[in-house]
Amino acid sequence: MYVYRKDGSKILTVIFAAERGMEETRRTYECIIIGAGPGGLQAALHLGRYNRRVLLIDRGGGRTTHAAHIVNYLGLHAVSGRQLVATGLKQARSFGTEIVRDVVTRVEKKDVFTVHAAIACYQAPFVIVSAGAVDHLPNLGNLSRFFGKGFYTCVDCDGHLTTGRKLLVMGNSLNAARLAVGMKKMYTDDTALLLTDFDLPADDRQIIEEEEGIRVYSGQPAALLGEEELEGVLLDDDRVIPCRAVMASFGWGLNDGFLSGLPLDRDRENFKIVTGSSNESSLPGLYVVGAMKTGHSQAIIAAGQGAAAAIDINSQLLEL
Ligand SMILES: Cc1cc2nc3c(=O)[nH]c(=O)nc-3n(C[C@H](O)[C@H](O)[C@H](O)COP(=O)(O)OP(=O)(O)OC[C@H]3O[C@@H](n4cnc5c(N)ncnc54)[C@H](O)[C@@H]3O)c2cc1C
Structure with missing residues (x-):
């Protein structure tokens, strides 16, 4: 009424x-x-x-x-x-x-x-x-310690914080690979890519590794390593990828x-x-x-x- x-x-x-x-x-x-x-x-x-x-x-x-x-x-x-x-x-x-x-x-x-x-x-x-x-995020040990302080999910928000740092881009799709190329162009030459549950087509892998100079890993991340600062990512097969910043892209x-x-x-x-x-x-x-x-x-x-x-x-x- x-x-x-x-x-x-x-x-x-x-x-x-x-x-x-x-x-x-x-x-x-x-x-x-x-x-x-x-x-x-x-x-x-x-x-x-x-x-x-x-x-x-x-x-x-x-x-x-x-x-x-x-x-x-x-x-x-x-x-x-x-x-x-x-x-x-x-x-x-x-x-x-x-x-x-x-x-x-x-x-x-x-x-x-x-x-x-x-x-x-x-x-x-x-x-x-x-x-x-x-955000969709993997189940990662120490995530709360580093979320927003080394571990980022938003390029427009926090990409600038990765400038000049040893960066690992991680994700489960071609978008993550595109993101790694973009991050390298904008922020840091020292960029690597970790793909989970996704195989990069051979042509794309060649472009990213050989032309862009981005090292590509496959595996499942298990934990973020470090005390005060992020020092690396531990995979579930015990490999460690050293890095000072992570940009995650899981949708x-x-x-x-x-x-x-x-x-x-x-x-x-x-x-x-x-x-x-x-x-x-x-x-x-x-x-x-x-x-x-x-x-x-x-x-x-x-x-x-x-x-x-x-x-x-x-x-x-x-x-x-
Ligand atoms: C780590 C991080 C860093 C960021 N940094 C920046 C930055 O530097 N600059 C920038 O511009 N943006 C940044 N963003 C993004 C930005 O915060 C948001 O994208 C933007 O503010 C738009 O948010 P929103 O209003 O859509 O939703 P939100 O901020 O998520 O607000 C939604 C609200 O709706 C409420 N809500 C949801 N469902 C229900 C329900 N069923 N009933 C009642 N309430 C409900 C939630 O509780 C919440 O309070 C960042 C995001 C993250 C995660």
């Missing part, structure tokens, strides 16, 4: 009984944001500054919080992902965004969207999905299980979600920002997408 403000504008009011026998609750939201990545937080900030009723649902963690040092965000000399998210949450809250810690399990659309989460369900005419992605998945069943256009690989220029998906009212949508994934890009989505949603709300 709709209620009218004193100035005559109308907002959607939802009365719902939360699941599991909780008391009936009355809440009004104009937009629900799923995920406190930079895209979701920037959208909350913009919508809050239009005095919109916004709910941000986040389960905690996420790729941005894994970034030890973000140094490519304009205006910030260096910030950790945790700091960026913590500051964003404070900023969003200061303009009235309601923030709940909950895990979204399903989104459905009838007249409006219903967002089902573990503790309650919530409704609004607009949803912004900013739930991010998760990644999207945190999109809660969107299953919704008619969303995906890219050619049926992976990332396709949106228009304002980040609205093929399902009207549902916007997608950050790593889940087609295009590059960086904090500053996600933030820009969040701003564009918020401005578009506000325009649509003005026309309701």
